[in-house]
Amino acid sequence: MEETTELLEIRRQKLIFWQEKGIYPFGQRYETTHTSQQVIEGFKEGSEEKVRSAGRLMSRREHGKSIFAHIKDVQGKIQIYARADILGDDDFSLFKEFDTGDFIGIQGKVFKTHKGEITILVEKFTFLSKSLRPLPKEWYGLKDTELRYRQRYVDLLVNEEVKNLFITRGKIIKLLKEFLDKQDFLEVETPMMQSIPGGAIAKPFITHHNALGIDLYLRIAPELYLKRLVVGGLERVYELNRNFRNEGISTRHNPEFTMLEVYQAYADYTDMMRLTEELLMFVVQNLFGSLKITCEDKEIDFTPPWQRITVYEAISKYTGVEVTRLEDIRKIIDDKEKSLTEILNHILDNEVEPNLIQPTFLMDYPTVLSPLARQKQNNPELVERFEFFISGQELGNAYSELNDPIEQKKRFYEQNPDKIDEDYIEALEYGLPPCGGLGIGIDRLVMALTNTTSIREVVLFPQLRPK
RNA sequence: GGGCUGUUAGCUCAAUUGGCAGAGCAGGGGACUCUUAAUCCCAAGGUUAUAGGUUCGAUUCCUAUACAGCCCA
Structure with a gap:
């Protein structure tokens, strides 16, 4: 060579x-x-x-x-x-x-x-x-995206704005931790190699442990381990680290991505909304000295309270079709081939989410979509869950955690009877206090705060096919 | 997975209808003690992503492959 x-x-x-x-x-x-x-x-x-x-x-x-x-x-x-x-x-x-x-x-x-x-x-x-290789001329920079990603060190050297973006990323992470630390949340580390990959629905990467003679999965989410810690009495915990999903690569997906997950005992999803607002307010104010930033030519205002709208209200508003029950969405798309959840996701992705430019909580999701969330007391068809959106992009997900082990086992069973995390159920049987949980996609947050449209621009070494 | 687009000198980019592949900067030699994209002079730098095909002749047209970007599922 x-x-x-x-x-x-x-x-x-x-x-x-x-x-x-x-x-x-x-x-x-x-x-x-x-x-x-x-x-x-x-x-x-x-x-x-x-x-x-x-x-x-x-x-x-x-x-x-x-x-x-x-x-x-x-x-x-x-x-x-x-x-x-x-x-x-x-x-x-x-x-x-x-x-x-x-x-x-x-x-x-x-x-x-x-x-x-x-x-x-x-x-x-x-x-x-001594440098044994010529550097691209700084004046022109390095524009070839492939070279920029494969040789990020050169990109960082000659493209000042790239260096600044990653410095900003570091500041964002530091500010997130600073805020949570001040609120007495404990930063913890839970397994990235799991024998049952839980906490989300996604294809995991498989690896093998020789000494134990078993296959392990790289985690798709830390959720179930963090809630075990709340069972163990760590009432406020967070983890900010990598998750791995063996799925497509796109401008919004990298196989490894960074997620913040926060759990707070005795809280629910409305507390998580306030936490999200305060957390992002802290980050944005300290980063920009203002709560208003420009993203894709639009001014985004982080001043709380953010808009709160239920999933069904949002669908009704943006499609013009009155929706009060999940079945109603067949009035919008009547495709017998597709399941209700497929139709719902399609409507949310295409009709609702692109409109959520200002920070918005989209709340009260159907129970079938959310096996780890607590049902609403007045309506078991819905759960106490929200996702939040900025610039039409989903940045996070939160719910009042389901702490009923019997209901949890039933929901796991409905989802996949072959892969039930019995140890997690057992942990719940010891007792999980009422608990709010929040997850924020850090790469996407950085994208939103740096006005970037590809996740590869905010990940130092994005996954590429080897040359 | 599907569609579209791209790949030319170290970097950034040209190349007419299919007719000798060019420039700026970087790099090399030379001049120059306040420049900053320094300037001036000289010389050099290419398997046009890869493999085929059509053609008298291919960077250009066709096919396949690789990699990348954008869009869609």
């Missing part, structure tokens, strides 16, 4: 050049005093402060006996200025051999150029690491 092009060959030769000069071009630790932004923020006119900084050489402008260049660190870029009369002819000619992409450490005093850019005058430099 040895790939040789002229460009790679030239860089290999540079490697040899440095070694012949007695410089090993894969250096060691380098102590810095300033990041790029600290240099800029700390600048005082006339102070001539000496700094040590390090970064990747991103551009170069050579003028005979002087060179302007930019080095880049995680915070940004800082201009550096090398002159033959400062470095001496030998070191200056060495400096000329740096390629864009190389990591260098520099030491020198800070000044402002005639054009007003804060710049480090290079008095000493250290080779930190």
Whole structure:
């Protein structure tokens, strides 16, 4: 697989050049005093402060006996200025051999150029690491989506907005945890390898444990384990981590995706609505300094209370057909081939959800769709459940948890008599307090908050077919 | 799974009706001590995704494959 092009060959030769000069071009630790932004923020006119900084050489402008260049660190870029009369002819000619992409450490005093850019005058430099491959020109960036996903490191390097998006993703996750931690929720970790994949309806990935001699499934949801913890007296828990579903890949689905699940004892789905509002309000306010953001040319206002509408009300509103019972949806689509749940999902996906632009709770789902949710006391056909939507996208799902082990077993049986998680039923038999549960799809939340339309843009290394 | 679109130099993009495959930047050589998409001069860089087919001649038309993107189920 040895790939040789002229460009790679030239860089290999540079490697040899440095070694012949007695410089090993894969250096060691380098102590810095300033990041790029600290240099800029700390600048005082006339102070001539000496700094040590390090970064990747991103551009170069050579003028005979002087060179302007930019080095880049995680915070940004800082201009550096090398002159033959400062470095001496030998070191200056060495400096000329740096390629864009190389990591260098520099030491020198800070000044402002005639054009007003804060710049480090290079008095000493250290080779930190050689780049053996050419970088795409930053000006044009890297646009080829396939290359961007396969070589995300290059994407991050040359596309500033991509780097910023993933920094934002990190902030969102930090803020979510910060809010929940303040509310006394305990972050926990439950098995990703499960012998019965529960908590959702989806095809799991199968793996094998050699020592135990059994097949295991990568989890499709952590739900049943988190509720076991509430049985065990951990009254407020959350887990924010990966789920795996062996299904199609699309702009909204990656086989592994990140989910936040929260459980709160003695609460119900109305508490989960308030929790959702407060949680997202906290995140959005801290991230943007406002509760209003622009997403796909539309202003989204996170100010609570959000719209609350039942599933049947929403269907009636958006199709114009009065629906009060599940069977009524056959008045909208009369397809004998399709089950009621198929028709319902079709109507919700196509007629209802695209209209839910402002944050909206769509509530009170039919019981047949929700085997883990508690029925409404005045109507056992419906459960206390909501999904919430922003920009027409489903971002989360919540319910008053079903804590009746007998009813739960019955519902599992109706769903699939061959795969009943008896241990979970047994846990419920010990007693699950009334409990509200909430799940939020983190990738989709990040998409909504960063105005992105493909999940691959918010996952660092999206799944692709190997080349 | 189905449909549509794309794949040309390291990167970003051209190429007329089927008629010598081009540019900018990067990279190489040279000039230049305040540039910042530096500038100026010179030279180079290609199995047009892959495999076939039609044709005197294919980046261009056809078939298949691979990968990707968008839409649909």
